[in-house]
Amino acid sequence: MTASLVLCALLAGAATALVCDQNPCVTVNGRCCPTYPCNATMPNTVDVSSIFPFELYGFPEIVRLAVDEINSDPAMFPNQTFRVRWQSTRLGNPGATVNAFACTTLSPTYQPIVQLLIGPVLSAEGVQVAQIAGMMNVPVLSGTVAATGMSDKTLYPTFSRIRSTNAYGAVSAVQFISYYGWDQVVVICSPTDAYSIELASTLVSLAPSKGIHVALNLQFNSAGGDDPAAVLQRVVDSKVRVLFVMLTLADWNVLVPVAAQMGLTSASYVWIASSYQYYVNIPNLPVGLIAIGEYLNTSSPMYKSITAKWADAYKANPSNTFGVPTLGLVPILHYNVIKFGAQVLSNLQKGGVPWTPANIIQAIRNTTWPGIGGTVRLKSNGDSPNNVNFANYQVLPDGTKAWAVVGTVFDGQPLRTTSAKVQWGMGRDGDNVPIAAPQTLSTRLEPSPGLTTTMVALASVVVVVAVLVLAFNVYYRSNPYVKMSTPAMNNVVAVGVVLCMAFVYLLAAAPTITSPARFAVNCNARLVCLALGFTLSFGSLFIKTYRVAQIFAGKVMQVVVITLSDLFKYLFALVALDVVFLAVWLGMSPYAMETIDHGTQVDPSDPDTYLDVYTVHCSSSQAGVFSTIMYAYKAVVILIAAFTAFQTRNVSIPALNDSRQIGLSTYISGIVAVIVYPIAGLIDYRQASALFALTSLAVIVSAGAVLLIVFVPKIKAVCDGTDKHLTSTPPPLGFRAGTPNKRTSASQMAGAAPPKQASNPGQTRS
Known part of the structure; x- marks a missing residue:
């Protein structure tokens, strides 16, 4: 079956026929053109496509900032304009994801019209799109998709990414748990979310090799009617105080308030969460929370520059950033991958190398670039070196709360702590490390x-x-x-x-x-x-x-x-x-x-x-x-x-x-x-x-x-x-x-x- 027939079959099964949004920002109550910059007849453009959920994290603004920076650098594409064709995946809706791919990447005859697809953002989107793109020989570069299975290049030959795999997030979590001497852990995950399940199952399989006993492996699905108190009572009964909680935001916002009422967010407990909670401005983040996130060099000029621009845009008018005051991890990674993809194309052009799919894929996997998360140098299969940050949600001296990176695991090495001191639950001093489970004295x-x-x-x-x-x-x-x-x-x-x-x-x-x-x-x-x-x-x-x-x-x-x-x-x-x-x-x-x-x-x-x-x-x-x-x-x-x-x-x-x-x-x-x-x-x-x-x-x-x-x-x-x-x-x-x-x-x-x-x-x- 040809790639075009596969795509047609997918579109036929979608809820609606192929419809390209003339205003992709409609899902966030805004207005924007199908491309950025907004000029369909602009000559001498370098076109890439980018599909992502417009509804999350103020994504359109981060794409604008990245494209503006690329075009403001005359050395990148002399006498050309770097342009993004964008559409919303509508939070991973299967039909919408394929629709966005077709609208931004393919011509009416289903032939590629861009040099590179940047995205998708969510792993579920990536699995759908990368397989089709592989059949069509379209290079795909993602900054956020972390599904471990996408390292298989027989299924996803054109897919590359500059983010660590989900599995490595769990590998790093095992390193983190082992570093602090905890020998027991309780796992809770959302059964409807592939990312959460993969992190949880990987940790469960790896923990015994480090002498860590998984006391409970629980699931919580708020939409399915699960009782949070019943799930958490099992945690209380286990007496284990290190919790590896891989939940969607919806499940998190139901479970955590109940946990707080039951005393499970006190100074005696340690919560390790996924990147869903990292850098996300949600109300139910307990002080002391540890979150797994992609490695970011927060001291780099690129990081400081983009976060400052975001803050200025929000200050000027909150609608500029779609009401998001703080730049989160996921949009930062998407910004990073847009800049990296542009650099790859620029390097090929300067070297006189044609922009063929094979050349672009090879260049992606062999380019060294000082990205926002440190130096980018992909592996031969298109995967990123597995560098993971552990961020800690802390109370600052002025009473405000913020994330601080307290440790990093670099591609399989032991955990390296940073100068930032950990705050455990309720501000417990970092030197007073909670225990995995209280000793029981008769x-x-x-x-x-x-x-x-x-x-x-x-x-x-x-x-x-x-x-x-x-x-x-x-x-x-x-x-x-x-x-x-x-x-x-x-x-x-x-x-x-x-x-x-x-x-x-x-x-x-x-x-x-x-x-x-x-x-x-x-x-x-x-x-x-x-x-x-x-x-x-x-x-x-x-x-x-x-x-x-x-x-x-x-x-x-x-x-x-x-x-x-x-x-x-x-x-x-x-x-x-x-x-x-x-x-x-x-x-x-x-x-x-x-x-x-x-x-x-x-x-x-x-x-x-x-x-x-x-x-x-x-x-x-x-x-x-x-x-x-x-x-x-x-x-x-x-x-x-x-x-x-x-x-x-x-x-x-x-x-x-x-x-x-x-x-x-x-x-x-x-x-x-x-x-x-x-x-x-x-x-x-x-x-x-x-x-x-x-x-x-x-x-x-x-x-x-x-x-x-x-x-x-x-x-x-x-x-x-x-x-x-x-x-x-x-x-x-x-x-x-x-x-x-x-x-x-x-x-x-x-x-x-x-x-x-x-x-x-x-x-x-x-």
């Missing part, structure tokens, strides 16, 4: 060290007081006042308090235990210490009260022989009940270590660290049943102790009667239990300090109250000598002495020998 929530130390110190104070009580009881064991209060039982109370403090010590030690087996031992030891400590302390108080109640059960004071061994038998019975109960509990359902995962959260002190938070606590499958039974049993002991204390409240021998102190201790402990138990059940395990403090204080207050309320008055009485007046009391009104073998006197309770008539004279009385 963090066990524990009580604060200060709180633990405080609780241990308080428990130690209680232990010291208990030891002092023991020492007091031993030292003053012969003192009638002390002896009448049953010092042996007092000692057991102190030992019980110490066991309760052992519970606090074990609770404080638990956070340091990582072994499940050792933690289980700690849990079960806590249960044993608390249960036995309670029984020894409150059980002894109950027995002491029971003893007084037995002696003063009625108005007739009978002799009741209650030996110390009898008291210990009662105590042993209570302890034995505990031991049996605990043996059954720990035999059937012992406590074990249970880990509760509370999810992952950002470390408040270091946003580059995630905390995988968990707590460890004691767990028993039957804990609810057994603990309920134990609480009920202990509550019964407390209630009986309180009741007997109430019964003996009127016994007026202070040395003998501790009922008021015991009642107060029981009341305080009961109140603490009633308050603490339900509150502790409501505290979340994540509130480790609160839970530890509440539990520890409940035990310390209850046990400490027993020591202080029961024993401090006794110690005070002995120390200030008032104990001598507290061992006896006149019988209350209506009280009568009974038979000596049925009753005992107060003096006998203080340790005097029992009457001879006692039924068991060999026993020791209490």
Whole structure:
């Protein structure tokens, strides 16, 4: 099939027949001729064609500026006018692109009427036009088409370009990512855009060779109804903070505002975008954005000259530049290629070389020229050396925002940084490079060290007081006042308090235990210490009260022989009940270590660290049943102790009667239990300090109250000598002495020998 037939077929399939715009600027609400300069009958012209989307970036003005500069140089084409035939491709519309090619490049008989086609601009346009041009042997020179597949000269033999390929943009991005030590990346691309897809797929294929893991390879199509929040939530869940985002402007403007709301444009994240965002004046450019762009030598006189002319034209009248205030990358590259194409033709003419397609193509691929992006020297296949800039969107000292080139990759070499310092997200200092993904630390929530130390110190104070009580009881064991209060039982109370403090010590030690087996031992030891400590302390108080109640059960004071061994038998019975109960509990359902995962959260002190938070606590499958039974049993002991204390409240021998102190201790402990138990059940395990403090204080207050309320008055009485007046009391009104073998006197309770008539004279009385 001939080239003309191919073109006819393409035009036949287009939405409209071949129509050449007499006013190509109509798509931008302007007026211009089909050529520039605007003179269809101008003699001695050097004609080239240029097709591009008039609707983008103020393209017509950049073409005018380039042509005017060429014609202002008399050395370029003496006595000739360099002229451009132009038409709009209407943003890559297939029919419009072929239409523009035919209108600018071919005669009515489909024969070439120009020496060179400059353009197209978009890769989709280039694929359409370059293949037809190759069949017609029309040289094509583009400054912006970057589709990697167009390096294939069997399909595109006449196509040349002075821009790096798409694939090399991704190659350079891999170099950039590797330079900063990032080993993970998330890729997001527009599935409807060939440029975006090629960049994304190339990076995905090359990244592993540099040790870079592509954590996610996502697509986002706003026109297709994709939910930006859902796509971005996957990014959040991945925890990766280096994002390679290849999106069209339409998709970008939908995704980025949502990303900002979700905190994904913060100082912790790095966004690497395509040239769609480079030098484009759009509102949704986050500070710190890195964009891939063609290498430009911004210090060159050519660059400074063209950007100044553009700024002057806009300042004179914004309509001159079609409302575009800043000259963007793509029009700069198109300007560059027009100047380069003209230079090639000029060199051939000066050398007396005919402008044949073969000569022009060869000259394009062998001409060295100091272009706006550095020296142009194409490869033998018509591709440009792959030189890529990385631009950074920064906040300037005056508060304005602008692009700054921060690095360049020259044709496969490692990244070279420039004098411009990088600004990361939200102006984060360039030396403080964000990490690819936060480290995740497995963090066990524990009580604060200060709180633990405080609780241990308080428990130690209680232990010291208990030891002092023991020492007091031993030292003053012969003192009638002390002896009448049953010092042996007092000692057991102190030992019980110490066991309760052992519970606090074990609770404080638990956070340091990582072994499940050792933690289980700690849990079960806590249960044993608390249960036995309670029984020894409150059980002894109950027995002491029971003893007084037995002696003063009625108005007739009978002799009741209650030996110390009898008291210990009662105590042993209570302890034995505990031991049996605990043996059954720990035999059937012992406590074990249970880990509760509370999810992952950002470390408040270091946003580059995630905390995988968990707590460890004691767990028993039957804990609810057994603990309920134990609480009920202990509550019964407390209630009986309180009741007997109430019964003996009127016994007026202070040395003998501790009922008021015991009642107060029981009341305080009961109140603490009633308050603490339900509150502790409501505290979340994540509130480790609160839970530890509440539990520890409940035990310390209850046990400490027993020591202080029961024993401090006794110690005070002995120390200030008032104990001598507290061992006896006149019988209350209506009280009568009974038979000596049925009753005992107060003096006998203080340790005097029992009457001879006692039924068991060999026993020791209490």
